[in-house]
Amino acid sequence: MRITNDQVAVITGGASGIGYGLAEALAGRGVRLVISDIREEGLEKAKVSLTAAGAEVTAVVADVGDAASVRALADRTVAAYGRVDLVCNNAGVVSPPAPLWEQEARVWELMIGVKVLGVVHGVNAFAPLFIEQGTGHFLNTASSGGLAPLPYLTPYTTTMHAVVGLTETLDLELKRVAPALGATVLCPGLVDTPLGQNSAALGAIDLRAGVPAAMQDAAARFGEKLSPREVAESALAAVEAGRVHAAPGGDVAERAQARVEALLADIARG
Template sequence: MDDLLDKVAVVTGAASGIGRGMAEAFVDAGMRVVLSDVEVDALHSTTAELRAAGADVHAVVADVSAPDDVTELAEATLEKYGAVHVLANNAGVYAGSRPSWDSTLDDWEWILGVNLMGVVHGHSVFLPIMIEQGVAAHIVNTASLAAAVGGSSLYGATKSAVLALSETVYLELVGGGFQPRVSVLIPGVVDTNIFDSERNRPNRLSDVGPRPDGWNIEAARKAFALGTSPRVIGEHVVRAIHEERFYVLTHPEWKGHIEHRMRQIINGDNPTQLPPPGR
């Protein structure tokens, strides 16, 4: 997409973190943005801040794991702006224990519902609209380095599925001659509150698996607080949309780790992990 001015973007998980960073970058590109999140107060606060700065934004509360909510999100977008040109399937949560078999079925249902089925619902609802519009459009699916380097259990499983699904949908759209394009965002350590995902966990899925031995949540929070700004990630996404670039790898220092994993697969070697960059 060459020109984003006055185009309409929808961002899920937009109240904070990478979602907010993308929303801010879209606004700066001249877009009108629908911000969606399950966290009501944070969503309205973020929307009010962007609107006070002059942005044309609209808030819709939605749980992406619920298909009816995603349908209502699309309907609200069309009612407000009349079209949708960019969809950022970004909403995500972190859950799971180590070893992975200690995770509960509630852990699995929650993380699959948001991280994977949220993307599925976004595709199912928004892609037909984008195709029918007959103009340039773009979907951005948020995966993770966990999908590319391995070593993560529940979270990695969902993000690996998002990566594989995105690749397939991209090929289907190109092969079918359809206008929309797809990018998959593969971020590393970003300054988000992903480790506080439990604040939005539904009560019906309250059976939480034990944390791994030695797990230090405060250390994890501090490490991520030193990560890349979400706004920088949003700028990566805007460039990828302009370039119609599929893979959006925001932390190139991990390329060697991705290559290490790919070589193991090609060579038929058993999995091993490299230490993080800089260690």
């Protein structure tokens, strides 16, 4: 989908990090924005700085884990602008680092509720509008953890794999309805955002004892962090090229390749 200045984009998790980077990049292309987040204060700050930079912004507090809240977000979008072209299902939290057998049930419920059902709610609320218009694109944020394993983060990794599979399938389903519909999944490596602090503020992880060693290890292994704006530009380039995957980050291709090669080798052995 070409991104043009007569369009409208919705961004969940738009108060911070990658969502905010997407808002800046889309505003730079003249796109009108609906930014949404569960953290009201952060959302207001984001709206003020985007507006100061010249963007046209509507801010809507919504919890992506709640279907009614996301339907209300779609209603507010239509009331504000009468259309929607790009929906970025991006909101997310990270899970605490521990082996799978030590992960608590409430962590699984939160991760599945926010990351998987959050995307499902976004698709259910906005796909009918896209289908009515005959155009529209979903950009769903997953992670490089959706393309290859990330030890000690199974609730996170599981939901990210789900968002990859969901988006690949959604793209095929949308294309069968109309060729100008589609979906892209964003799978970045490590990005410089306050994901840990925001996840702690939302009760998903506990940072009182400092950043856990497993997270520091991951940060050291994956090297240089990307900026949210770099990630946003890479995602929008993929949307414009009609690509189903955007995977910025130096290490991502090698990790995905290692997984795919191991998978194909196992399949070949029967």
